[in-house]
Amino acid sequence: MRSIKEAGKNIRRTPYLSIAVVLVLIVNFFIAGIFSLLALMAQSTLVHFEGKPQIIAYLVDDATPEKIQPLINELRETGKIDQVKFVSKEDALNIYKQSVGDDPLLLGTITDLGLITADILPSSLEISAKSPDQFKDLVNLLKTSPLVAMSPNNQKDIDFPESAVSELTAWTKALRTAGITIIAVLGVTSALVMLVVTGMKVSHKKTEITTLKLLGAGGGFIAWPFILESTLLALFSSFIAWLLTYSAMLYSSEFLAPRLSGIYTLPIPLSEMLLILGVQEAAALVLGLISGWLAIYRFARR
């Protein structure tokens, strides 16, 4: 209790130093928070696309579930697929019906004109790979099968958005790496700023500390107010930065939500934001404790 009171007194008695630390830490925590959110959203986007069927191999007209089963088994044996689904001609027609929705003109091609029937639609295999890295192997395997139809340009009729998912994966990895690097650099910067400022405060109280030592004060009695001071400043800064991050997220949700519809729900639920707050506060706690301790330890060693 005494240490907390002393820490509060120290903060009040050196207001400009305290404000400087808080501002620097708020900026750092805010940037770190934004990067965390971006990484989280990128990861969710990637998971969304990875969860979709990634390879569609169109089959020859006489392909039946029985005939296609050996190919499915062969694909499964590779251990590289997550899911594989046979879509029959009837299933394809149903998918087409769903996709046209209420458009009377397109719906008429099925119901009135009978132009679109199950016969003219190809059956297919929808495959989800465990990783986009495995697309090539799976596609090569499909290319060897006579059950996979040929396209008009004399190629096997296989759709796979290789470049899109690969690029998304690359972007997510890059964002994650950049995020971790930036958070690490900001963490070190914050620690150094706190170390220097707390060190200045300790140095400012050199005479008092010497007196306390002479009066028989132990290390903890002297050190805890400084450690608590830096910890309180870090926790406060982290909280304010979180509030700013949350506000920025709410503000940008209106713009981002329609663009990420179906991929990521915006605004981010409060429970997830509270989780981010928890992680940030934990980081602030560690930051404050370590930098405060280092500052006083450097002085105590003299």
Add this chain to the structure above:
Amino acid sequence: MIEFVGVGKTFKNGDTLFTDLNFKIEPQQFVVIEGGSGAGKTTLLRLIYKDIEPTSGKIVIDGQDITHLKRSHIPKLRHKIGFAFQDFKLIPDRTVWENIALALEILKFKPALIKERLEHLLDLVGLANKANLYPRQLSGGEVQRVCIARAIAAEPAILLADEPTGNLDAETSHSIIDLLAQINGLGTTVVMASHDTLAHQHLQLAHILINQGHVETKAAADKPLPKTKHHEKH
């Protein structure tokens, strides 16, 4: 209570103050350490307080050899000893009350007990009406009294006072010495470094005279303190 056995002290710059100091101070004595400027009076007190290390010999405090005391055990030793520093070492941005309370907070006294103890101490040193003032708002004698109050706040067995009458007028000096005698009368061993013989000559105190690195005891420092007028009152 305090025993120096063959204590020597040579500083890093090669200056030697003592080579073989030997004396003993019994419990509840009031001893004056005398000597000219630079004789080593403050050094002797700092040795007792474990602020500096002796180069040779042995120092025993309250039956404990402190010569090779671990750094982590020094605070515990200092809880037994109160020190009224020559330069006061009061914290300027704390009030009289806060400065004295600090000595008790270090010992984790409860707030209610600190309040009770401080009221008594401020009465004892005659500063009851100045508790909320800052050191800069006090006179020299008052600052010295605060320093003494802080030193005895935790009721230490030993009180060290380094030139407590330095730079004070004769009347104030007398009142400070009387205060120390009063504290001694309550059972505290008092060791005072002083070059001001006039201030305490009326008390006929035991003396340790440091002269060119040698110790000479006057008025038999190892014998009980002669009774003073003040002691007779108690």
